Amino acid sequence: MIDLLIAGGGPAGLATAIHGALAGLEVVVVEPRPTPIDKACGEGLMPGAVRRLRELGVTVSGQPFHGIRYVDGAGGRHADGLFRSGPGLGARRTVLQAALAGRAAQLGVRVVRRRVEEVRQDARCVEAAGLTARYLVAADGLHSPIRRGLGLAAPPLPGRPARYGLRRHYTVEPWSDLVEVHWSARCEAYVTPLGPDRIGVAVLTADRAAFDVQLARFPLLAARLPPAPGAAVRGAGPLRQGARVRVAGRVLFVGDAAGYVDALTGEGLTLAVTAAGELVRCVRAGRPEAYERAWRELSRSYRTITASLLWARHRPRLARRIVPVAAGLPRVFTGAVNVLAGT
Incomplete structure (x- = not known):
């Protein structure tokens, strides 16, 4: 019998598959889309x-x-908050997903081109996409159909505006070896170096407007960017997605499917890859229920810092003070950056 049936071939699902294969488990990934998979x-x-x-x-x-x-x-x-234990890496989503898929294939992980539409489970096994396994890992993204189908989606918080993400690439030499987060009154723009002649600009906002309309709110940044005729804009949202639990019988959730606060602090992939390892460890130990507590402990800093920044972001008088306070308290800002960096 399959040990881990993983719904979703994005970074979280593939990281779980690699962890599982390295632990000696039989792993199958169910993913209807061809590699590489792009997203905002x-x-x-x-x-x-x-x-x-x-x-x-x-x-x-x-x-x-x-x-x-x-x-x-x-x-x-x-x-500026500098990392203390080595650099981060700006990498196109397609490059990251292809590298993970290649490593999973090297380890013998099988990928089945199907979609999980119904989940059935009992005390012994779980069935999905015509396959039977000991456990199903839901790594099916921000709007996880499995989370929704099992009735595990938490309702949105009252009084919190929904936020969305938009991303576009620009062909230009990076002007900094830092990821820049530009703050305006209503949104943030993230500038990530992706190569010697490419950057990515991602905008997080509560306003439903076109990318160029959002970018105009950052005149200093916009002045540094070349024209991007025909450059694709990818979007995602609403970003905040709650999950009631991470373990539901023989179904375990990882990555964005496990619950998501916001992309504001950029810790999502670190949490996904780390949580994938904890999930496999709990399954191997025969204690899948322990994954719930492990996930909560792993994600505590991300949830606390991100929720605190969002709380300030939604209060105009405080939002204007975020950058000045960070500049005035450099040691505190650097410490927070390194907590989120996983160092």
């Missing part, structure tokens, strides 16, 4: 994610970056 993403791997991918034998090409810079989108004042 800031495309910055924090140092913790880079280190964990290296431990899994996954080699990803990209552009190193050495910290995070918060920038006042209008005035230009900034605060």
